[in-house]
Amino acid sequence: MSTLLFPLREKPPRPSAPPDIRKVRIGLLGAGGVGQAFLQLCRREREFFLRRGLDLQPVSALVRDTSRPRQGMPPPALLTADPLRFLKCSCDVVVEALGGVEPSRTLVAHCLKARIPVVTANKSLVAAHGAELSALAQAHGTRLRVEAAAVAGVPFIGNLEARPLAGRFSALQGVLNGTSNYLLTRLSEGQGLEPALSEAQELGVAEPDPSNDLSGRDSAEKLALLLQRLCSRQVDTAALEVQPLANLQPMDLQAARLLGGVVRPAACAWLSEPPSPCNHRAEAIQAFVGPCYVPNGHPLAQVHGLENGLLLLKDAPHGQTAANLFYQGPGAGCEVTAATLLDDLWESVQDASDSRPASQFPAPQGPPATLQAPRTPWFLRLKADPAELDDILAFLADHGLHGRGSHAAADTVWLLTSRASRARVEAVGQALAEAAQSDILPLRALEVPHGC
Amino acid sequence: MSTLLFPLREKPPRPSAPPDIRKVRIGLLGAGGVGQAFLQLCRREREFFLRRGLDLQPVSALVRDTSRPRQGMPPPALLTADPLRFLKCSCDVVVEALGGVEPSRTLVAHCLKARIPVVTANKSLVAAHGAELSALAQAHGTRLRVEAAAVAGVPFIGNLEARPLAGRFSALQGVLNGTSNYLLTRLSEGQGLEPALSEAQELGVAEPDPSNDLSGRDSAEKLALLLQRLCSRQVDTAALEVQPLANLQPMDLQAARLLGGVVRPAACAWLSEPPSPCNHRAEAIQAFVGPCYVPNGHPLAQVHGLENGLLLLKDAPHGQTAANLFYQGPGAGCEVTAATLLDDLWESVQDASDSRPASQFPAPQGPPATLQAPRTPWFLRLKADPAELDDILAFLADHGLHGRGSHAAADTVWLLTSRASRARVEAVGQALAEAAQSDILPLRALEVPHGC
Numbered sequence: 001m002s003t004l005l006f007p008l009r010e011k012p013p014r015p016s017a018p019p020d021i022r023k024v025r026i027g028l029l030g031a032g033g034v035g036q037a038f039l040q041l042c043r044r045e046r047e048f049f050l051r052r053g054l055d056l057q058p059v060s061a062l063v064r065d066t067s068r069p070r071q072g073m074p075p076p077a078l079l080t081a082d083p084l085r086f087l088k089c090s091c092d093v094v095v096e097a098l099g100g101v102e103p104s105r106t107l108v109a110h111c112l113k114a115r116i117p118v119v120t121a122n123k124s125l126v127a128a129h130g131a132e133l134s135a136l137a138q139a140h141g142t143r144l145r146v147e148a149a150a151v152a153g154v155p156f157i158g159n160l161e162a163r164p165l166a167g168r169f170s171a172l173q174g175v176l177n178g179t180s181n182y183l184l185t186r187l188s189e190g191q192g193l194e195p196a197l198s199e200a201q202e203l204g205v206a207e208p209d210p211s212n213d214l215s216g217r218d219s220a221e222k223l224a225l226l227l228q229r230l231c232s233r234q235v236d237t238a239a240l241e242v243q244p245l246a247n248l249q250p251m252d253l254q255a256a257r258l259l260g261g262v263v264r265p266a267a268c269a270w271l272s273e274p275p276s277p278c279n280h281r282a283e284a285i286q287a288f289v290g291p292c293y294v295p296n297g298h299p300l301a302q303v304h305g306l307e308n309g310l311l312l313l314k315d316a317p318h319g320q321t322a323a324n325l326f327y328q329g330p331g332a333g334c335e336v337t338a339a340t341l342l343d344d345l346w347e348s349v350q351d352a353s354d355s356r357p358a359s360q361f362p363a364p365q366g367p368p369a370t371l372q373a374p375r376t377p378w379f380l381r382l383k384a385d386p387a388e389l390d391d392i393l394a395f396l397a398d399h400g401l402h403g404r405g406s407h408a409a410a411d412t413v414w415l416l417t418s419r420a421s422r423a424r425v426e427a428v429g430q431a432l433a434e435a436a437q438s439d440i441l442p443l444r445a446l447e448v449p450h451g452c
Numbered sequence: 453m454s455t456l457l458f459p460l461r462e463k464p465p466r467p468s469a470p471p472d473i474r475k476v477r478i479g480l481l482g483a484g485g486v487g488q489a490f491l492q493l494c495r496r497e498r499e500f501f502l503r504r505g506l507d508l509q510p511v512s513a514l515v516r517d518t519s520r521p522r523q524g525m526p527p528p529a530l531l532t533a534d535p536l537r538f539l540k541c542s543c544d545v546v547v548e549a550l551g552g553v554e555p556s557r558t559l560v561a562h563c564l565k566a567r568i569p570v571v572t573a574n575k576s577l578v579a580a581h582g583a584e585l586s587a588l589a590q591a592h593g594t595r596l597r598v599e600a601a602a603v604a605g606v607p608f609i610g611n612l613e614a615r616p617l618a619g620r621f622s623a624l625q626g627v628l629n630g631t632s633n634y635l636l637t638r639l640s641e642g643q644g645l646e647p648a649l650s651e652a653q654e655l656g657v658a659e660p661d662p663s664n665d666l667s668g669r670d671s672a673e674k675l676a677l678l679l680q681r682l683c684s685r686q687v688d689t690a691a692l693e694v695q696p697l698a699n700l701q702p703m704d705l706q707a708a709r710l711l712g713g714v715v716r717p718a719a720c721a722w723l724s725e726p727p728s729p730c731n732h733r734a735e736a737i738q739a740f741v742g743p744c745y746v747p748n749g750h751p752l753a754q755v756h757g758l759e760n761g762l763l764l765l766k767d768a769p770h771g772q773t774a775a776n777l778f779y780q781g782p783g784a785g786c787e788v789t790a791a792t793l794l795d796d797l798w799e800s801v802q803d804a805s806d807s808r809p810a811s812q813f814p815a816p817q818g819p820p821a822t823l824q825a826p827r828t829p830w831f832l833r834l835k836a837d838p839a840e841l842d843d844i845l846a847f848l849a850d851h852g853l854h855g856r857g858s859h860a861a862a863d864t865v866w867l868l869t870s871r872a873s874r875a876r877v878e879a880v881g882q883a884l885a886e887a888a889q890s891d892i893l894p895l896r897a898l899e900v901p902h903g904c
Binding site for chain 2: 045158163164329335336343
């Protein structure tokens with residue numbers, strides 16, 4: 001065939017570039033667990049990156065207290081508690097692992113204004129100020145990468161930002177907090193919440209102060225981050241329905257198993273319409289965060305222990321089959337987070353000389369999206385005599401809540417119900433408490449999505 | 453804090469570019485199912501891409517026979533059977549959906565030499581000639597994208613190529629062929645292979661000629677593609693251990709279920725050491741393709757019907773926990789493949805003006821990797837009297853194959869065994885046939901990986 005092809009103008013091969021080693025001066029904001037793991041990783045993978053033409057050179061690390069004992073990893077000369085001194089060090093890229101909103105926000109903003117790309121593992125910062133910082137980065141021709149801030153072990157955020165059709169979905173359902181998933185996994189094995197938490201802290205898989213994990217706040221911030229980066233939607237985490245892990249007992253997890261499911265710390269959002277870059281109206285988003293009954297056929301049921309998982313539900317237009325995407329992998333841990341930060345750093349350095357758009361999804365503008373509580377099935381625990389189950393079911397049905405399955409033991413009954421709003425479930429719970437002195441614990445339940 | 457920051461030289465925001473609409477002239481190689489779906493998608497998503505600054509303009513489609521009836525989608529003026537005429541149309545990007553090796557290889561090579569980026573859904577082409585074509589693309593400063601050629605509905609190949617640490621793994625285990633997974637799912641529901649195949653053909657989820665799916669060749673080519681793109685390893689698919697679906701019966705799937713697992717069309721490879729761009733030696737790769745027992749705790753057990761799944765197993769160096777990655781989503785289908793081609797096209801167009809390296813993994817060089825058959829557990833079906841189970845187990849144990857579970861029905865026994873090589877299992881099968889006139893069907897079995 002090649003004789004046929006003469007009209008195609010063949011261009012000469014480009015001369016291959018010599019394998020220059022490029023020095024990358026790295027500024028590190030924070031040298032706690034993640035920051036130290038990052039420095040260790042830079043040292044361990046030094047040769048690996050040199051072979052790829054990159055000489056990783058940490059030049060400065062801003063910490064709150066330079067005298068705090070650290071495992072010998074950051075050379076003392078690297079450390080400074082003085083933001084001024086940190087910012088005077090010329091950096092090619094900044095890794096933000098301080099956590100919290102300030103001073104991260106101010107420091108990151110200054111770096112971006114100086115056209116220094118920033119990679120961050122800080123979900124609180126991105127959930128609250130990611131939109132303004134991304135807009136700032138874009139205005140100054142640089143970029144804020146956040147892959148390490150949610151489902152840290154699975155790279156997908158930057159990829160979906162770069163692929164318009166794959167990045168289009170109608171709902172997301174995730175297990176975004178490894179610590180609380182670990183605790184619920186231990187509960188399902190019969191362990192109580194308090195001893196499971198102590199054990200997790202000993203193993204280093206729960207923070208000394210685990211309140212952000214237990215309260216659901218960590219998951220809520222990650223959900224806000226994902227909606228911001230993948231759908232151009234800003235949500236106010238304070239307005240989200242967020243339920244804590246508290247009050248769950250091993251027998252709840254056993255009942256869930258007998259009803260064909262598990263309990264997972266879920267973070268879910270349904271979009272009223274597919275996101276679009278030209279669609280900045282604050283459409284209502286239905287969302288919740290909290291422990292949730294997940295039937296065994298649902299992909300999130302397979303996400304055990306410290307793992308994270310994320311299901312992106314896609315509408316099936318034009319009679320096509322649904323094309324859901326599911327990601328599963330380690331959710332956090334200092335080493336995993338550090339590796340993702342270093343991959344983000346690598347991508348930032350590749351970007352430096354090009355003009356790729358930051359994302360197909362522009363930073364959200366305007367007021368936060370309106371949040372609504374979704375109608376879902378429910379998994380209810382009731383203090384009640386199992387002999388009264390029929391009466392209870394009739395009572396619930398009278399209030400529009402239909403039983404779909406039940407399990408009873410001693411003085412407790414667990415029910416799976418039809419879909420209802422939280423308001424309805426709470427009203428029914430109130431009525432039941434008045435009618436039968438019964439105490440009710442309502443957890444939301446997911447359904448096996450179409451196409452799974 | 454901002455008063456502290458005066459020494460940081462703040463650079464003025466870059467003026468934001470006007471929203472120019474850029475015309476992209478698309479050449480399409482092939483207008484079969486995928487090609488037609490691609491053209492339909494371009495038309496359906498025209499406004500969506502215009503809002504992102506891209507005017508999709510299919511300008512020519514090379515087909516084998518212009519007179520073949522098509523669903524009215526490609527305007528006849530677009531079609532040509534003349535490669536010369538096709539190549540005369542100036543294209544900005546070429547979408548290859550011809551399938552097969554020639555003339556795809558020649559045409560794609562000519563486009564790449566003319567610095568036209570190519571996106572392809574053609575696993576046969578990439579498995580056999582991807583290395584040479586990628587090297588050609590790199591030499592000419594352009595790129596061959598292959599996201600649509602394996603696990604088409606889940607974007608991960610390009611992403612792992614761009615992320616050095618996430619892209620480092622020690623083994624991969626996949627369900628890469630949706631058609632055969634659909635057939636095995638139907639078998640597990642009691643359907644026979646022949647009727648399941650007819651049904652699949654009626655539903656359009658199996659080709660009129662399904663031999664590449666049933667034989668395992670399609671999976672083998674996809675495995676070769678993944679090893680090439682993600683590990684810089686070339687494998688000769690003819691040298692792979694590939695087993696067909698044939699001979700499986702619904703009762704095998706029922707036995708698997710009773711033994712706590714399922715049967716999946718697997719494609720697996722274990723690397724003897726982590727891939728490295730400076731490591732072009734042809735280390736042995738242990739690999740197999742074929743129907744395989746998968747225990748329920750393994751992520752691939754959850755990959756039903758037409759879905760695909762891919763587990764990347766990561767070593768856990770330095771006492772860290774394993775950080776396996778798992779992807780699940782639609783494996784194929786014309787619409788899914790077309791959407792992935794269009795996302796690849798979008799990425800190709802973004803690339804045009806930049807100098808991002810094609811991949812962290814250079815195209816494989818030198819001879820193909822040496823392939824070895826791995827030692828795995830086995831799922832054996834034996835024609836035998838269940839009363840003789842103890843004798844059979846003793847016989848197998850004498851030959852170094854230890855039973856780990858069994859199920860018996862009528863004149864058949866199913867066994868799960870300890871790890872062994874295929875050679876050993878076949879020798880034992882031979883000995884058993886001679887000693888007891890028993891007939892043996894050996895399927896490989898996977899184990900639940902560490903960290904799952």
